[in-house]
Amino acid sequence: MTTTIYRAARILTMNPMCPEATHVAVRDGRILGVGPLADLATWGDYELDERFADKVLMPGLVEGHAHAMEGTLWRHTYCGYFDRIDPDGRVWEGLKSIDAVLDRLARAEAALEDPDAPLPGWQLDPIYFDNRRVTRADLDKVSATRPIGVQHASGHILNVNSRALELAGLLRTGINHPGIPLGEDGLPTGELKGPEAMTPVAMHVGFDRDMLACDARGLRDFAKLCVRAGVTTVTDLAARLNDDAVEMMLRVTGEPDYPACVVPLRFFLGLTAADLIAHAADLKARSTERLRMGRIKVVADGSIQGFSARLRWPGYHNGAPNGLWYIAPQHLSEIYHLALENDLMVHTHTNGDEATDLVLDMMETALRAHPHPDHRFTVQHCQLADTAQFNRMGKLGMCVNLFANHHFYWGDEHYRLTVGPERAERMNACRTALAQNVPMAIHSDAPITPLGPLFTAWCAVNRITASGRVQGQTERISVDEALYAITMGAAYTLKMDHEIGSIETGKRADFAVLETDPTKVAPMALKDVPVWGTVQGGRIFPAGAQ
Amino acid sequence: MTAGLLPATVIGGYLGAGKTTLVNHLLRNAGGLRLAVLVNEFGALPIDADLIEAQDDDIIAIAGGCICCSYGDDLTRALLDMTAMDPPPDHLLIESSGVAIPSMIVGTLGLLPGFRVDGTVIVADAETLCRTAADRYLGDTVLRQLRDADLLILNKIDLPTPRALADTCDWIAEQGLPRPVPARQCALPPEAVLGLVPSTTQPVPDPAPHAAFETLRLTPAAGCDPQALARRLTDPALGVLRAKGFVTDLRGTRHEIHIVGARADVSARATAPADGMVAIGLRGQLDTAGLNDLVTAPAPASAR
Numbered sequence: 001m002t003t004t005i006y007r008a009a010r011i012l013t014m015n016p017m018c019p020e021a022t023h024v025a026v027r028d029g030r031i032l033g034v035g036p037l038a039d040l041a042t043w044g045d046y047e048l049d050e051r052f053a054d055k056v057l058m059p060g061l062v063e064g065h066a067h068a069m070e071g072t073l074w075r076h077t078y079c080g081y082f083d084r085i086d087p088d089g090r091v092w093e094g095l096k097s098i099d100a101v102l103d104r105l106a107r108a109e110a111a112l113e114d115p116d117a118p119l120p121g122w123q124l125d126p127i128y129f130d131n132r133r134v135t136r137a138d139l140d141k142v143s144a145t146r147p148i149g150v151q152h153a154s155g156h157i158l159n160v161n162s163r164a165l166e167l168a169g170l171l172r173t174g175i176n177h178p179g180i181p182l183g184e185d186g187l188p189t190g191e192l193k194g195p196e197a198m199t200p201v202a203m204h205v206g207f208d209r210d211m212l213a214c215d216a217r218g219l220r221d222f223a224k225l226c227v228r229a230g231v232t233t234v235t236d237l238a239a240r241l242n243d244d245a246v247e248m249m250l251r252v253t254g255e256p257d258y259p260a261c262v263v264p265l266r267f268f269l270g271l272t273a274a275d276l277i278a279h280a281a282d283l284k285a286r287s288t289e290r291l292r293m294g295r296i297k298v299v300a301d302g303s304i305q306g307f308s309a310r311l312r313w314p315g316y317h318n319g320a321p322n323g324l325w326y327i328a329p330q331h332l333s334e335i336y337h338l339a340l341e342n343d344l345m346v347h348t349h350t351n352g353d354e355a356t357d358l359v360l361d362m363m364e365t366a367l368r369a370h371p372h373p374d375h376r377f378t379v380q381h382c383q384l385a386d387t388a389q390f391n392r393m394g395k396l397g398m399c400v401n402l403f404a405n406h407h408f409y410w411g412d413e414h415y416r417l418t419v420g421p422e423r424a425e426r427m428n429a430c431r432t433a434l435a436q437n438v439p440m441a442i443h444s445d446a447p448i449t450p451l452g453p454l455f456t457a458w459c460a461v462n463r464i465t466a467s468g469r470v471q472g473q474t475e476r477i478s479v480d481e482a483l484y485a486i487t488m489g490a491a492y493t494l495k496m497d498h499e500i501g502s503i504e505t506g507k508r509a510d511f512a513v514l515e516t517d518p519t520k521v522a523p524m525a526l527k528d529v530p531v532w533g534t535v536q537g538g539r540i541f542p543a544g545a546q
Numbered sequence: 547m548t549a550g551l552l553p554a555t556v557i558g559g560y561l562g563a564g565k566t567t568l569v570n571h572l573l574r575n576a577g578g579l580r581l582a583v584l585v586n587e588f589g590a591l592p593i594d595a596d597l598i599e600a601q602d603d604d605i606i607a608i609a610g611g612c613i614c615c616s617y618g619d620d621l622t623r624a625l626l627d628m629t630a631m632d633p634p635p636d637h638l639l640i641e642s643s644g645v646a647i648p649s650m651i652v653g654t655l656g657l658l659p660g661f662r663v664d665g666t667v668i669v670a671d672a673e674t675l676c677r678t679a680a681d682r683y684l685g686d687t688v689l690r691q692l693r694d695a696d697l698l699i700l701n702k703i704d705l706p707t708p709r710a711l712a713d714t715c716d717w718i719a720e721q722g723l724p725r726p727v728p729a730r731q732c733a734l735p736p737e738a739v740l741g742l743v744p745s746t747t748q749p750v751p752d753p754a755p756h757a758a759f760e761t762l763r764l765t766p767a768a769g770c771d772p773q774a775l776a777r778r779l780t781d782p783a784l785g786v787l788r789a790k791g792f793v794t795d796l797r798g799t800r801h802e803i804h805i806v807g808a809r810a811d812v813s814a815r816a817t818a819p820a821d822g823m824v825a826i827g828l829r830g831q832l833d834t835a836g837l838n839d840l841v842t843a844p845a846p847a848s849a850r
């Protein structure tokens with residue numbers, strides 16, 4: 001029974017009863033106490049560890065909406081516009097032109113030995129190239145004989161070369177599909193929009209895996225990214241969790257040096273409500289210290305930039321027809337009723353405000369039938385909610401996890417094209433959510449945007465878009481509020497706030513170890529606070545060693 | 547080269563309309579056809595217990611060599627698996643989820659090799675259709691589904707009052723939708739829903755008589771224009787719900803024609819049975835004289 005007391009330059013606890021300190025005592029992977037050394041010494045023998053003497057400790061950061069797939073995507077060629085760090089710590093420079101994208105793909109192509117192996121790339125975003133589209137002719141320059149496919153950052157578009165179309169039997173005239181634009185020659189241009197158009201070709205270009213699945217190596221890589229971002233608890237928000245996947249996840253997260261607690265939510269598709277509930281209950285019982293199962297993820301509508309989100313009047317700014325439902329209202333209602341009855345938690349994805357209305361309506365009726373004192377059902381993304389909706393959420397005891405990063409990457413696009421100025425200004429309205437007393441988290445939805453809660457906090461604090469405009473000044477929140485959202489806020493939405501999210505006696509010894517104090521830097525520098533690494537369950541993980 | 551193509555019928559409509567009832571009814575009355583069924587999820591669906599021979603995780607084996615698979619959200623993969631089945635099924639039914647837009651599934655089918663889209667059948671609940679179509683969340687989705695219908699089945703006609711039923715039929719007409727086929731428990735002759743398969747090597751058979759439907763055998767004149775003929779068979783005034791047959795064009799090339807309501811499908815066939823067509827319609831609604839005139843009339847000069 002050894003006790004280690006860490007001295008730090010400063011400890012930000014997120015516990016209002018003792019908001020800051022200089023020392024924290026750890027025993028058996030848990031926090032024995034936080035405070036001055038003299039107080040902690042009263043617990044008896046200890047070892048004083050000075051390695052964090054010049055660091056700032058925060059509670060381990062909690063990412064409440066990410067996907068473990070981020071770990072597997074790094075095996076594909078990164079084609080994004082922004083710099084991004086891979087699991088091994090290498091910074092991949094953002095690519096500022098289509099030529100630069102083609103150049104990186106050509107280099108990756110040259111490194112492939114098997115002449116038939118596909119070349120998959122990811123995170124392309126032509127909106128930063130004045131919307132000049134990538135064509136199959138562009139990608140044919142990289143290789144005319146090997147199938148190539150590059151997925152867009154939004155996840156809703158795939159660009160492929162001629163060989164890939166040929167393998168899928170689509171290099172032909174006469175195709176009549178809304179997701180497949182044709183060139184002047186009557187052949188597809190190589191751009192494939194929407195899952196229906198993407199899937200038949202995706203399997204030929206190296207995306208031949210269940211998009212929600214993650215393998216052992218991917219799960220380990222995912223955790224490496226967590227360490228770099230200061231994250232000690234991370235969600236995998238839409239997992240199938242079949243027996244093989246659960247076995248794998250139990251094994252990998254159980255490895256002695258696995259550095260994160262993973263919270264996978266069971267995806268609702270392919271099961272009846274009753275079977276879904278039964279499976280989630282069974283998974284809950286199989287949870288371990290580092291694999292927390294038993295929560296459910298439902299998707300109500302599509303995405304705003306894909307014009308598949310369900311919007312209320314007046315709908316899309318460019319006149320596009322309303323989006324798609326991914327679940328029937330009756331089915332959603334049935335899941336809510338059964339989950340409340342069985343004390344299981346449901347997180348529901350909504351993007352459009354009509355989808356949010358549906359969730360609130362279904363929730364209200366379900367709660368009348370099955371009152372629950374503390375359900376914490378959470379609305380995920382919930383990007384277009386207005387004041388009245390946040391108010392209802394608060395009354396219904398729901399939580400919200402807003403997509404703060406989205407605002408930076410696609411805010412300009414929403415302003416100009418999808419929803420227009422006023423609604424773009426109020427997207428991901430953190431200030432209003434807090435004002436309406438809705439417990440709130442903010443998220444990255446990695447791999448859609450990079451995993452990094454300090455960056456996410458920066459987004460919510462500054463509301464800067466990629467073009468540098470402040471969009472929605474009145475919805476900005478303070479640095480303190482943002483830091484709370486990425487620790488206690490996210491822990492609360494997972495109903496884990498009694499064991500993580502703050503540095504206080506009894507909680508898991510999870511810390512984000514920072515090089516500078518995020519509350520002392522200028523708010524615009526919040527995203528640049530360097531992360532040294534993490535402590536998870538008392539185990540020390542330097543980012544540099546990952 | 548239709549011989550190797552698997553005909554696929556998309557069955558859509560909102561929850562509770564009777565899609566599952568229809569699937570079970572078709573399985574039960576398949577008459578020796580090997581049907582494959584893809585469903586979005588097992589559950590309220592599935593297959594009537596007495597039809598099930600064996601059940602695996604995502605596959606149910608059904609009496610008569612039919613199978614049923616759940617595709618979750620990966621329809622494309624399930625469809626590709628289907629083309630690899632040996633022996634191949636005779637016909638594929640795809641039951642879409644209650645909020646799916648059937649034309650999107652048809653679009654997916656069109657991108658994959660090995661399928662012939664055999665129309666979209668939408669099942670609507672005669673009692674609740676107007677209410678659902680006015681629902682704030684569902685109205686536009688349900689209308690999009692109905693507009694995708696090649697064949698619209700108005701099920702549960704025994705539930706509403708005659709007055710309400712008439713109102714519903716009026717509403718359907720106002721929306722410019724196909725004339726609905728009324729049904730109770732989706733008990734329709736399979737040949738009206740699925741066409742007259744298999745008939746790749748034999749002449750079209752005479753379907754079994756059915757009280758609400760009638761069948762007309764047509765003998766098309768040789769040297770017709772198959773495309774024009776097919777188009778004209780979709781004229782709602784003729785009352786054709788389903789038609790199938792083989793014809794010979796002016797050059798002597800053989801063609802197979804499929805009609806599902808407003809949808810016409812024509813494909814050249816290297817080998818085909820003797821010329822002949824069968825049309826199915828609601829009893830009293832088939833324009834016998836008009837249809838006979840149509841098939842025996844010589845092809846217009848413009849069609850060469």
Ligand SMILES: [Zn+2]
Pocket residue numbers: 065066067237445
């Ligand atoms: Zn997500």
